[in-house]
Amino acid sequence: GAGVSQSPSNKVTEKGKDVELRCDPISGHTALYWYRQRLGQGLEFLIYFQGNSAPDKSGLPSDRFSAERTGGSVSTLTIQRTQQEDSAVYLCASSFSAGSLFFGSGTQLSVL
């Protein structure tokens, strides 16, 4: 596709369950980012992949959060044992090595 694609667009889960969020970046973009936006707040950096370098995981809020990027393309963000405070819009973005970020539409995660 022409843009960053995220799936699912909406996810409702029960507290304690694991969830996986997927991001398909723009073809050829070497950098991939995950951010989240809680209700009424700004965009919170989670993790950053750049080419073959080790990812910058400095924004992950706890060890329940992990992400991987396979083959330098698709990325999956996994949240284990979800908590209500994990409810947010999770946004993925990609870019060339030095350039503006292009965001997907996000996954709205609701933890009941």
Add this chain to the structure above:
Amino acid sequence: DQQVKQNSPSLSVQEGRISILNCDYTNSMFDYFLWYKKYPAEGPTFLISISSIKDKNEDGRFTVFLNKSAKHLSLHIVPSQPGDSAVYFCAASRAEGNKLVFGAGTILRVKS
């Protein structure tokens, strides 16, 4: 610790007038600044950027001003149009292409 601050949660402007959105930052290592625009249920889209070697960058109706000594930047939209109504995020990074730190956003409403 909020490194990028947008102190006005919302702004209301009459169509045709100037909209001025403000942003302050605390990290003196930031040298690349961007503005993103977000409509409901969509991801943020890049609007305009400025590097620290400049104090002004203009693109059509949008102008970004940077005051490094004050660690302050602003986005001017003139003339404002109803379609400009959105959430505007200020973002900063230590280098172009590096991870972005976002502010909390300002909701702009342009009244016709």
